[in-house]
Amino acid sequence: xxxxxxxxxxxxxxxxxxxxxxxxxxxxxxxxxxxxxxxxxxxxxxxxxxxxxxxxxxxxxxxxxxxxxxxxxxxxxxxxxxxxxxxxxxxxxxxxxxxxxxxxxxxxxxxxxxxxxxxxxxxxxxxxxxxxxxxxxxxxxxxxxxxxxxxxxxxxxxxxxxxxxxxxxxxxxxxxxxxxxxxxxxxxxxxxxxxxxxxxxxxxxxxxxxxxxxxxxxxxxxxxxxxxxxxxxxxxxxxxxxxxxxxxxxxxxxxxxxxxxxxxxxxxxxxxxxxxxxxxxxxxxxxxxxxxxxxxxxxxxxxxxxxxxxxxxxxxxxxxxxxxxxxxxxxxxxxxxxxxxxxxxxxxxxxxxxxxxxxxxxxxxxxxxxxxxxxxxxxxxxxxxxxxxxxxxxxxxxxxxxxxxxx
Amino acid sequence: xxxxxxxxxxxxxxxxxxxxxxxxxxxxxxxxxxxxxxxxxxxxxxxxxxxxxxxxxxxxxxxxxxxxxxxxxxxxxxxxxxxxxxxxxxxxxxxxxxxxxxxxxxxxxxxxxxxxxxxxxxxxxxxxxxxxxxxxxxxxxxxxxxxxxxxxxxxxxxxxxxxxxxxxxxxxxxxxxxxxxxxxxxxxxxxxxxxxxxxxxxxxxxxxxxxxxxxxxxxxxxxxxxxxxxxxxxxxxxxxxxxxxxxxxxxxxxxxxxxxxxxxxxxxxxxxxxxxxxxxxxxxxxxxxxxxxxxxxxxxxxxxxxxxxxxxxxxxxxxxxxxxxxxxxxxxxxxxxxxxxxxxxxxxxxxxxxxxxx
Numbered sequence: 001x002x003x004x005x006x007x008x009x010x011x012x013x014x015x016x017x018x019x020x021x022x023x024x025x026x027x028x029x030x031x032x033x034x035x036x037x038x039x040x041x042x043x044x045x046x047x048x049x050x051x052x053x054x055x056x057x058x059x060x061x062x063x064x065x066x067x068x069x070x071x072x073x074x075x076x077x078x079x080x081x082x083x084x085x086x087x088x089x090x091x092x093x094x095x096x097x098x099x100x101x102x103x104x105x106x107x108x109x110x111x112x113x114x115x116x117x118x119x120x121x122x123x124x125x126x127x128x129x130x131x132x133x134x135x136x137x138x139x140x141x142x143x144x145x146x147x148x149x150x151x152x153x154x155x156x157x158x159x160x161x162x163x164x165x166x167x168x169x170x171x172x173x174x175x176x177x178x179x180x181x182x183x184x185x186x187x188x189x190x191x192x193x194x195x196x197x198x199x200x201x202x203x204x205x206x207x208x209x210x211x212x213x214x215x216x217x218x219x220x221x222x223x224x225x226x227x228x229x230x231x232x233x234x235x236x237x238x239x240x241x242x243x244x245x246x247x248x249x250x251x252x253x254x255x256x257x258x259x260x261x262x263x264x265x266x267x268x269x270x271x272x273x274x275x276x277x278x279x280x281x282x283x284x285x286x287x288x289x290x291x292x293x294x295x296x297x298x299x300x301x302x303x304x305x306x307x308x309x310x311x312x313x314x315x316x317x318x319x320x321x322x323x324x325x326x327x328x329x330x331x332x333x334x335x336x337x338x339x340x341x342x343x344x345x346x347x348x349x350x351x352x353x354x355x356x357x358x359x360x361x362x363x364x365x366x367x368x369x370x371x372x373x374x375x376x377x378x379x380x381x382x383x384x385x386x387x388x389x390x391x392x393x394x395x396x397x398x399x400x401x402x403x404x405x406x407x
Numbered sequence: 408x409x410x411x412x413x414x415x416x417x418x419x420x421x422x423x424x425x426x427x428x429x430x431x432x433x434x435x436x437x438x439x440x441x442x443x444x445x446x447x448x449x450x451x452x453x454x455x456x457x458x459x460x461x462x463x464x465x466x467x468x469x470x471x472x473x474x475x476x477x478x479x480x481x482x483x484x485x486x487x488x489x490x491x492x493x494x495x496x497x498x499x500x501x502x503x504x505x506x507x508x509x510x511x512x513x514x515x516x517x518x519x520x521x522x523x524x525x526x527x528x529x530x531x532x533x534x535x536x537x538x539x540x541x542x543x544x545x546x547x548x549x550x551x552x553x554x555x556x557x558x559x560x561x562x563x564x565x566x567x568x569x570x571x572x573x574x575x576x577x578x579x580x581x582x583x584x585x586x587x588x589x590x591x592x593x594x595x596x597x598x599x600x601x602x603x604x605x606x607x608x609x610x611x612x613x614x615x616x617x618x619x620x621x622x623x624x625x626x627x628x629x630x631x632x633x634x635x636x637x638x639x640x641x642x643x644x645x646x647x648x649x650x651x652x653x654x655x656x657x658x659x660x661x662x663x664x665x666x667x668x669x670x671x672x673x674x675x676x677x678x679x680x681x682x683x684x685x686x687x688x689x690x691x692x693x694x695x696x697x698x699x700x701x702x703x704x705x706x707x708x709x710x711x712x713x714x715x716x717x718x719x720x721x722x723x724x725x726x727x728x729x730x731x732x733x734x735x736x737x738x739x740x741x742x743x744x745x746x747x748x749x750x751x752x753x754x755x756x757x758x759x760x761x762x763x764x765x
Contacts, residue, residue: 075717082722107717108716108717108720109713109716110722111723113675113679114675114678115664115668115669115675115676115680116466116599117467117678117709120463120466120710120713121713123459123463124463124710124713124714124717125717128459128460128714129717129718140578140674140675143578144668144669144670144671162577164577208567210576210577238560238563239674394576
């Protein structure tokens, strides 16, 4: 036993040297490597593998087969920093969960803008690192970037977050996955409705696009289900990551008497911290921000991307066709809610939990008639109800009654 | 020093700075528990290691050459313009908006007209900053930066408002250009023609500034506006012209972003390429010819950083650290310019204080 362990240690420097030699003398990936997804022998992995061999030797006295199998190489690309307490962190958490699974090698790249850079990052992951499944996570990566790279790499699978893939129009090796997070925002609204004293709640949003409007509307309707006199004030900052404007918007709304905040921007960090500093409550979005303001964080609508990611990875591993269109909500585990803050009273928790249970059962529709927009026009006729999968909801272009703001 | 020695120094100083930066970065990653040798090898491989890496580097360099010119040309006329992002964004908007106004030919001439519109609008945008400085006494550094914010807001207004393609639901964009109007790649390379144009423009700008009487006049205005006035040079005209040319370069960068990369104008165009050009130009000491290698080194850092993240799992911030080291050193090296005899480096270091007196 002891001898085996010693031997494994002794061989490690040899592996290192080999890796360096290989990197210097064979910089070009061979065609076989691209096609067969053989592992890419960089040093980190060699150490991993050699220590795995070491562990195997210690455990069984026989070399394990870990290093002989070629792992599935999966690449994640983020548009911002992966620890942003928001959109990118939610995706990075799924990458971290994936890393823990055996037989999978995860590559990550952060702060990749939606320009030629992302095309080069994708192609680099494929050509230089042998990735066969990519998760370019930002919405703006799809058109034109994934659409440019996917046809050139037909053996590689692309899974894009955001829901743009269309049958017949887009390549078969591309796919989209997305979640119905407006369910989480509705529940945020319910808690906000219970907690608001001023009956004014606030929503800080990036852009007046359908996805965002759907969240604003769900949040408002959740709050108004508790008390129909509640109004939501909306401020659009104009882009996904504008921390200064987000802080200004939070302060200006706090000055106007708003006492519970929610948001749809890439990183809610600034809004959560500013609201807490002003002594207001906040409902989170994308990821869990409770660590930033435990005294102000009521609950939050979080992504649980590992569910969708696993669907894609399983298909890739077993060689099944690429699941082109993947969607889910609370019921499917694509969405989760943050644990309630200690200040949320029992009655509020119960109310929200009841609705959540109905959502999970599939017996609760957020968008149903009669629904009026904030100009008084009927947008959903009496008696009509939209399931989450309804395509009509994906082109939402109104703010519901009770929202103070304009598109 | 002879002009040959000056030129040798102009090359050696930045090379020496980058080498020092790499050494420091090696130390930095070693503290973080990574092997510096491996990081250096990866940096080289990522930037220039194989044909994919080289294409990656050149592609990233293409817009930087053009936005670098937007700082460099006005700088030679004595202006510090930092609003290249505005010209780029306006250029991108003009390029994608033109097909709304006119029926453009569905071939290369359509592309040429669109790119021309991009260059003209970018030129006018920075020209405005130059005009305000010469005729209204407004500081061009501040006005160009503020104009960049104005440009970004104008861009957003049109892209998300009047020019929005109704089919672009969650990513507001203009209508895409026709496939026949897009700019392609250079031969088999995965590098679009913007690179060739950037190269050509840097060469032309360098030749103009260095070898024509008009360019010389511009440099005189930049060096000493009062002397230029005394010898009867039309300072204001030259300054505004330099601004227009610089802005045209950045506007063209925006045009290429739309016509070669995005196919539509949308918020992804606002990626800070214009601001990156400021750094490129300052490192190149506002020499258009030097912008070419500097932009390529910049592109190389981008490409290498991408690989470093993938292979070593280092955060993007680590590449920023390397860039930071490199540029602080390059700027700090200015203080020893002209003080070291590079052909006799050991002697000169010993007597460097004396040479300074000379």
